[in-house]
Amino acid sequence: MNRWWKNAVGYQIYPRSFRDANHDGIGDLQGIIEKLPYLKSLGVDFIWLNPVYASPNVDNGYDISDYQDIHPDFGTMADFEELLGKAHAAGIKIIMDLVVNHTSDQHPWFLEAKKGKSNPYRDYYLWADAMENKMPNDWKSFFGGSTWTYDGSGQAYFHVFAPEQPDLNWKNPKVREEIYRMIRWWLDLGIDGFRLDAISHIQKEPWDFKITDNTWAPFMNVAGIEVYMQELKEIFDAYPIMTVGEASGVSSKKAVNWTKEDGYLNMIFELEHNVREGQPGAERLNLLGFKKVLSRWQKDLGSNGWNALYVENHDNPRIASILGDESPKSAKAIATMYMLLKGTPFIYQGQEIGMTNFAFQSMDQVDAQDSHNLYRILLESGSSPEEALRNVTHWTRDHSRTPLQWEGGLFGGFSELLPWMSVNGNTAHVNIAEQEQDAQSVLSHYKQLIRLRKDQPVLSDSTFELILKNHPQVFAYLRKTDTKQMLVLTNLSRKPCQIDLPTRVANKNWRMLLTNVEQSAVEKRMRMQPYDAWVFEEII
Structure with a gap:
């Protein structure tokens, strides 16, 4: 089997906010076609498209009313086929979002x-x-x-999501036949795989199941799901594609069965690493918790499974704001940390230029239904409107859905008309056009990391070893084969720190490959400034 995805880098596109080619304020398929040269220059190998199917858009396309048609906001099926053909001509594959836990109530x-x-x-x-x-x-x-x-x-x-998203009955063979027919239709069209949305929810416990600690246990990776996953696998195995699952409730140990050589899927997104700390409305990622989760997934999947690597997506705030300090240096450090782990890296649109959270001033600026639901609940529980707004918008997924900042002009080069969602006010100095001309930009750093992954087989095939595992500021690790190793050192905090490397590491001969600061040599004791990042390879 051709496992092309093991050496690939993916790019997630939220189409509504990527690029508006027909100037109606909404991103579209022609906008993606227009920007294929940019994606090619970035160096990515495949695009994951968030849903572009026909939908009432209660949940931004995750409520599908027709699985085999395109929402007119995005274009037509002819536009999609044009995108598929031109992407393939550019050497870029297309992965579709597969939403089969539920449909729209208008289906x-x-x-x-x-x-x-x-x-x-x-x-x-x-x-x-x-x-x-x-x-x-x-x-x-x-x-x-x-x-x-x-x-x-x-x-x-x-419905495990909104009332407008009724859950399908996977126990009904007719439902599964309809779904499998639709899946084959898209694969026969020539797409290169699927990201399976909410796939671990398709099996439910009996209605009299008693919840003890986990509110969502009755529909998270429930026994019996393996029957359906095996049926899906048999379809997927007939095509040279990649599959990645959103699989909440699947632990790192259970993920081995999902992603091993004969597993159901090629990889899954873990949903554990957003370990928060701080008061509501001012939370940040807890680095030690974040590091321990990612490291556990690296260890448990090891040589028996495969990780889908990400730090941003359409459901989470911008990593530059919740882990970084919104500086280019911190964006580079975070990129260095996760892009060189073992697995297939996914870059979310705008992440590659260090886009930041949006300063929401009103709930009128918020689109996400779950955020509005939480706002209502907070008001009903006694919070003031100001407090509720702060608590909801601090971590709303709408931070990741503001239009991509192509340039510094009006509407950030996303559209010529007022966009469907406000453009971040920092587009004047955080945008693609400027960073393409700057060899020291976040964008240039991402390009270097992508080239490094492709030039260094050790980053695809080697083992992962965490070092300094209890350091509260530093994420440091080795990537090793029998003949070669690389050392990644990142300080992911706003404070300087000192590290003491293990003697067996410090005593090796190391050569600098990449950094976001000045050159440095590996020493037993090293001083790291905020968001320093270094990548070394051993000189044999």
Whole structure:
């Protein structure tokens, strides 16, 4: 099997905020086509597209009403096929988001299902007897509130996300046949794989399951899911593609079975590393917790699985703001730390130039439904509007969804019209056009890291060894084979520190490969300034 993805670097595109080519304020497929030369110059090998399917957009495309059509905001199927062809011509593969835990409540299947208990599509979804004021159980959804919505028929339907996103009934063979037919349709079209959204939620516990500690345990990696995952694997194995799963509830040890040589998927995104510290409204990542989670996944998957590496995506704040200090130096240090771990790195749009969080002044500027739900809950619990706004917007996923900053002019070069979401005010000095001309920019540093990964086989095939594991500021590790090793040293804090390297490391002969500061030599005792980052290779 061709495991091309082991030596690849991916780039995640949130299409609505990437580039607006038809000047309606919304990013589109033609905008992606226009910027393929930029992606090629960056050095990435594949694009992961967030959903571009037909959708009412209650949850920004993760509520799909037609799996085999394109939302008109983004273009047409002809536009998609043009993108696929031109990307392939540029040597760039396309990965689609596969959202099959749920559909939109406007999907034809659900519209039929609501017509009555005897409708043949009723069993495409999950229903249980209920009354308007008494749901089948007290389970809570990811978006807040009950997992049940009463529809007036004497029953309620189940949803782990918004009420407009009813969960599919994977126990129904007809549902699975429909899904598998759709998957083959896209693969036969020529796409290069899928990112499987919320895939670990497709199996549910019985409705009388009692929750003890984990609120979401009844629908996170529940026993029996392996049957469906094996069926999906058999489809995927027939194509030369890559698959990556969003699999909350799958521990690092369990992930081996998911991602080993004959596992269900090629890799999964772990959802543990956002270990927060601080008061609500002022939280940051806890570096020691962050480091321990990433290191545990590196160790547990080892040679028996594969990691999908990321520090940003469309569901989290900007890493330059929650771990860095929003300086170019900190963005480079964070990039150095994660890009050289073992696995397939994903870069989220704008991360490569150090984009930062947005200064939200009002809930009117916030789009994410879960943020609005939390704001309402906080107000109902007694928080002032100012306090609720601060607590909600500090960690809202909308920080990652502001338009990509292409240049320093009006609307950041994203569009010629007012964009669907406000452009960050720092676009005048944080933008792609300026950084392309600066050899010391964050963008240039990312390009160097990508080249380094491709030039150094040790970064694909070697083992990972954490050093200085209890240091609260420094993330340092070795990448080793029998004949070669590399040393990565990063201070991911706002304070200087001192480190004492193990003698067996310090006594090697090292050569500098990459840094975000001045040249340095490896010594037993080293002084690191805030966000220093160094990469060395052993001289044999």
